[in-house]
Amino acid sequence: MSAVTARSAAPASERRRPLTLKQRENRTGLGFLSPTLIVVLAVVVVPILWTILLSFQEIRLINVRSAGVFGNYTLENFTTVFTSPGFWGSLLTTIVYTVGATTLSISIGLAAALALRAPFRGRALVRGAMLLPYIAPVVAVSFVWEVMLSPQFGIVNTFGTNVLGWDAPIAFLSQRESTVHLFGLELPVPVALLTVIAFEGWRYFPFAFLFIMARLQGVSRDVEEASLVDGATLTQRFRHVLLPQLMPVIALLSVLRFILTFNKFDDIYLLTGGGAGTDVISVRVYDFLTSRFDIGAASAQALILAVFLIIGVGVYLRFFAPKAEEGTL
Amino acid sequence: MNRDLVERKIFGTLRWLVIGVLVVVTVLPFYYMVLLSLRPIDKLLQDPGDLGISAGELTWSTYGDVLTSVADGGQGFLSLLTNSGLVALATVAITLILAVPGSYAIGRLRFFGRKQMHFLFLAVYLFPSILLAIPLFVFFTRAGLRGSLVGLTIVYVAQAVPVSVYMLRNYLASLPASIEEAAAIDGCNRLQTVWRVIIPLAAPALMANALYIFMIAWNEFLFALLFLVENRPSWTVSLGLAQLAGGIEVPKTTLMAASVILTIPIVLIFFAAEKMLTEGLTSGADKG
Numbered sequence: 001m002s003a004v005t006a007r008s009a010a011p012a013s014e015r016r017r018p019l020t021l022k023q024r025e026n027r028t029g030l031g032f033l034s035p036t037l038i039v040v041l042a043v044v045v046v047p048i049l050w051t052i053l054l055s056f057q058e059i060r061l062i063n064v065r066s067a068g069v070f071g072n073y074t075l076e077n078f079t080t081v082f083t084s085p086g087f088w089g090s091l092l093t094t095i096v097y098t099v100g101a102t103t104l105s106i107s108i109g110l111a112a113a114l115a116l117r118a119p120f121r122g123r124a125l126v127r128g129a130m131l132l133p134y135i136a137p138v139v140a141v142s143f144v145w146e147v148m149l150s151p152q153f154g155i156v157n158t159f160g161t162n163v164l165g166w167d168a169p170i171a172f173l174s175q176r177e178s179t180v181h182l183f184g185l186e187l188p189v190p191v192a193l194l195t196v197i198a199f200e201g202w203r204y205f206p207f208a209f210l211f212i213m214a215r216l217q218g219v220s221r222d223v224e225e226a227s228l229v230d231g232a233t234l235t236q237r238f239r240h241v242l243l244p245q246l247m248p249v250i251a252l253l254s255v256l257r258f259i260l261t262f263n264k265f266d267d268i269y270l271l272t273g274g275g276a277g278t279d280v281i282s283v284r285v286y287d288f289l290t291s292r293f294d295i296g297a298a299s300a301q302a303l304i305l306a307v308f309l310i311i312g313v314g315v316y317l318r319f320f321a322p323k324a325e326e327g328t329l
Numbered sequence: 330m331n332r333d334l335v336e337r338k339i340f341g342t343l344r345w346l347v348i349g350v351l352v353v354v355t356v357l358p359f360y361y362m363v364l365l366s367l368r369p370i371d372k373l374l375q376d377p378g379d380l381g382i383s384a385g386e387l388t389w390s391t392y393g394d395v396l397t398s399v400a401d402g403g404q405g406f407l408s409l410l411t412n413s414g415l416v417a418l419a420t421v422a423i424t425l426i427l428a429v430p431g432s433y434a435i436g437r438l439r440f441f442g443r444k445q446m447h448f449l450f451l452a453v454y455l456f457p458s459i460l461l462a463i464p465l466f467v468f469f470t471r472a473g474l475r476g477s478l479v480g481l482t483i484v485y486v487a488q489a490v491p492v493s494v495y496m497l498r499n500y501l502a503s504l505p506a507s508i509e510e511a512a513a514i515d516g517c518n519r520l521q522t523v524w525r526v527i528i529p530l531a532a533p534a535l536m537a538n539a540l541y542i543f544m545i546a547w548n549e550f551l552f553a554l555l556f557l558v559e560n561r562p563s564w565t566v567s568l569g570l571a572q573l574a575g576g577i578e579v580p581k582t583t584l585m586a587a588s589v590i591l592t593i594p595i596v597l598i599f600f601a602a603e604k605m606l607t608e609g610l611t612s613g614a615d616k617g
Contacts, residue, residue: 025439025440026439026441028434028440029434029439029440030442032430032438033430033431033435035427035431036430036490036494039487039490040450040453040487040490040491042487043461044453044461044487045449045453046464047463047464048456048460048464051461051464054463054467108351111351112347114344116348126352128600129352129355129356130351131599132356133355133358135596135599136359136548136592136595137548137550137566137567138567139570139588140362140570140588140589140591143574143588144358144588145358146574147361147585152377153374153581155377155380158377234333234336234337234340260454263457265458265459265551266550266551270550270571282459285463289462289555295463295466298463299460299463305457305459305460306456306457306460309457310455
């Protein structure tokens with residue numbers, strides 16, 4: 001499509017006055033970009049705007065055919081969402097899940113990158129193996145986790161009861177809470193939530209690993225060697241020389257992982273279905289949509305999710321990101 | 330110096346421990362997947378802790394069961410594989426046709442609104458896909474495209490285009506401008522330059538990009554679930570596995586075989602792409 005416009009535009013304009021190089025570049029640029037832009041606008045931007053409209057309308061799946069752009073606008077969906085039981089708890093769960101999974105995946109990724117920094121025989125193979133959780137289809141890996149963690153025939157519980165001496169198998173994915181006795185204290189532990197956080201950490205540490213690994217290759221050894229001569233120990237060299245150089249990439253990773261985990265649906269839906277204290281907002285949106293057929297309330301809830309995320313990222317970029325940029329200098 | 334020596338000893342050992350643990354943790358689930366797919370179900374229930382392979386017990390019947398069509402009493406994954414493959418290949422083809430000129434424009438041409446476009450493509454990722462899913466669900470229901478693979482492909486293309494543009498843009502921006510100028514002096518217009526010069530030069534990046542898009546489309550779950558769940562003949566492999574895993578009728582070992590079938594293409598593609606990516610980066614354009 002762009003080809004036609006670009007070609008036909010050129011001879012027509014040459015007849016009048018030849019366009020400057022800049023004008024021609026401008027036209028070709030827009031022409032080349034337009035197919036991409038049309039698809040993104042039609043299937044991404046318009047739906048986002050439409051969700052905003054839907055969230056202010058009372059729409060259910062039954063009357064979806066009759067509803068138009070100029071329906072009756074109401075704030076009822078937002079009242080429904082904010083007063084529905086479990087909304088605030090679900091928001092808290094989403095935040096705990098996101099922060100936990102982001103921290104865990106970046107920490108493991110950092111440890112992996114540092115451990116693989118110096119070459120050794122078979123490093124390429126180990127590196128390849130470590131990317132497996134990230135590239136494998138989520139449905140397949142979540143199913144394997146489900147079977148591995150199964151209280152009846154899962155390898156983890158078999159190992160736990162036979163070797164580690166657990167009293168009883170743990171229902172990792174369906175138990176909301178368990179108490180752990182530690183130094184005479186009874187601590188409540190959200191079992192299922194911790195399990196899905198562990199799953200996220202496992203599945204996405206390769207992402208952090210790849211980024212940090214790439215950055216590590218660009219770090220010059222000179223400063224480290226100089227600090228070694230100055231008598232800095234290994235941990236000091238890491239803390240004062242290496243870590244500051246890695247901080248920008250870690251900050252970038254934190255934002256990226258935070259955004260992607262906050263919006264995550266598949267992993268929790270497949271592992272627990274949102275039960276046992278893992279009902280993050282995206283799974284709630286899905287439930288509103290498919291079991292209540294309440295499109296209006298589902299849209300309102302999805303919108304609230306997006307707004308919270310945009311505010312969070314905005315606050316981060318406004319107050320914390322400049323420090324990360326200084327680190328790059 | 331003494332403390333440094335102690336620390337080196339500790340972290341030198343710790344390093345191997347970390348590597349060992351990570352390898353076990355990443356590889357074990359996949360080993361377990363393959364192992365269970367080859368094991369009879371009663372063996373799994375009798376002795377769930379056994380991680381060894383004993384050749385006498387291995388069975389391929391799980392794979393037979395998974396791939397046989399539903400009419401013949403199997404799970405019909407052969408047709409699901411066809412669905413997934415078709416959707417993924419169509420997504421790759423359409424995305425590249427759209428993304429090549431788009432990324433060339435954003436990467437190499439100075440035009441009005443270029444920065445804003447770049448920002449728009451990144452901002453797309455701030456919004457959860459569940460948010461996009463609602464209006465698309467409504468729209469496809471109205472248009473009668475829900476339940477069809479065509480509708481799904483359209484959504485996948487829209488999801489893949491921004492990533493694809495982003496990846497290709499970086500690669501194209503790294504090509505030296507002198508090549509294009511040479512082509513222009515030889516009488517190529519922009520379109521010819523892209524077709525005859527840029528695409529051949531970017532072939533490794535395009536290939537890696539194609540494989541990456543294939544992975545996105547092949548692994549996707551949410552939209553397949555929302556659009557296709559009522560229409561079993563057009564299920565993708567991911568959706569089929571997730572739907573059957575929720576029930577209790579199909580033995581876990583059979584589902585493990587399905588997981589292996591779902592995972593293998595991606596693993597093969599990944600290792601092919603890893604090589605291609607490095608080759609693409611190391612071959613210089615100006616040298617020849």
